[in-house]
Amino acid sequence: MERRAYPRAQLKTSVHLHSEGALAVGFSDNISEGGLFVATDQIFPQGSLVDLQFSLPDGGSFVQARGEVRWTWARDRATDGRPGMGVQFTSIADGDRARIARFVADRRELFYED
Secondary structure (H helix, E strand, C coil), X not given: CCCCCCCEEECCCEEEEEECCEEEEEEEEEEECCEEEEECCCCCCCXXXXXXXXXXXXXXXXXXXXXXXXXXXXXXXXCCXXXXXXXXXXXXXXXXXXXXXXXXXXXXXXXXXX
16 A cells, blocks of 8 residues: 555755755755755755755756755665665745646656556
8 A cells, every 4th residue: 555645756866965064965866846856975864854956857957945955775684785764845835846746746647557
């Protein structure tokens, strides 16, 4: 049974994160209206509030959002060898959330299986 509140799609783009004076850079793996997974060695603790900036392939401006680290994968726990963190959006502009929703919907149609 699917526990996710929103459908997600693969997205490979650089993500810049900032939390309490610390900076991290990583690459997204997947995204939904609710958040994204960032593959990075610079993992913030679960519960950390982070400011994020990333782009979508729609030619628009950078998406800027605030989120909370909900879960982390250390290198020794990551099944594919990629450490990182799942970030849930806590504050994001309505227009950016709509852009993400369109991106995910377009990808779901592209990869539709019967």
